[in-house]
Amino acid sequence: MTLQSDCCGVYFPNPIVLASGILGTEAGLLVRVARSGAGGVTSKSASPRHRTRHPNPTVLDWGYGLINAVGLANPGVAAEAPILRAAKAELQRLGVPLIASIFAETVAGFAFAAETVGRAAPDLIEVNISCPNVGHELGKPFALEPESAAQVTAAVKKATEIPIIVKLSPNVTDIAEIGAAVEMAGADAIAAINSVAGMLIDIHAGRPILANLEGGISGPAIRPLAVLAVYKLYEAVNVPIIGIGGVSTGADALEMIMAGATLVGVGSAVRSRGLEALGTIATELDALLAELGYTSPDDARGIAHVTS
Ligand code: RRO
Secondary structure, three states: OOOOEEEOOEEEOOOEEEOOOOOOOOHHHHHHHHHOOOOEEEOOOEOOOOEOOOOOOOEEEOOOOEEEOOOOOEOOHHHHHHHHHHHHHHHHHHOOOEEEEEOOOOHHHHHHHHHHHHOOOOOEEEEEOOOOOOOOOOOOOHHHOHHHHHHHHHHHHHHOOOOEEEEOOOOOOOHHHHHHHHHHOOOOEEEEOOOEEEOOEEOOOOEEOOOOOOEEEEOHHHHHHHHHHHHHHHHHOOOOEEEEOOOOOHHHHHHHHHHOOOEEEEOOHHHHHOOOHHHHHHHHHHHHHHHOOOOOHHHHOOOOOOOO
16 A cells, blocks of 8 residues: 655655644654654744743643643744754655744744745745734734735745645634635645644632643644544645644544545644654554555545535
8 A cells, every 4th residue: 555645746655744843843853753654744833033932831731632832932944944954854865755834923924934944945834824822913823814814825925936835723713714715825735723722720729720821722632623624624625735633543544534634744642652653653544544445545535525
């Protein structure tokens, strides 16, 4: 069985890719995940200027997944570009594509970030317009309105020739509407979903656990939300979809593919199953596709769509 997958003309040895954020901005960990069988890796979003994290606690495992408010800690795109260039050289030897994620608080900042990470020649650029934990020019994430989502997409598209993946937020009424808007503005692919806004309260202290008060929920608890988002997007857009949210087994990955995903992002499962999780999930997916009579992930993509 071949698990080979094509996204925007980029060849992935298998569709299981490391989601952004979970392993930070360092090259070494990205390469380690690639060595243990990931089909692709995404770096943590880098912003125009260096950012420090929010005060602790920033991440908590609450039993059904994680809640985080890291606050986009990163060294800034100028420092991140050489780190990514080093990672890319090694990843290229392994045949594993690099997706460089960017974030900015302004539309112009996104264009600057795209130009700067472009120097590392990543295979794709992820445009993170959906971080729930940091401030934005409009006071809310660009992914929450079709107009602002499209504005960022168009600006980044103008700033780089590298294909762009726009990462959407689940914290909206109609994700398909946002997806259609970014596709129209030039997105080459769509990633869905970022973490779901949430809060946990320490009943002994009588106050929210995270220092940032609210954070983003990820892991198994959000998987059905992510599957529905991918399903709706698949009916609304023609560009490839990277399905992200709570995937931790080959069966979970196949569910995303059946909803319409071309690639499947894995984040929180790295915490529960270790750095080898992605390779293991790819192996499980391979066995499951064969068992169910599919000859490739392409065969299974979107089959859950019921036509009346
Ligand atoms: O760094 C974070 O707090 C963070 C980001 Br940029 C994001 O996109 N999603 C998330 O859950 N946390």
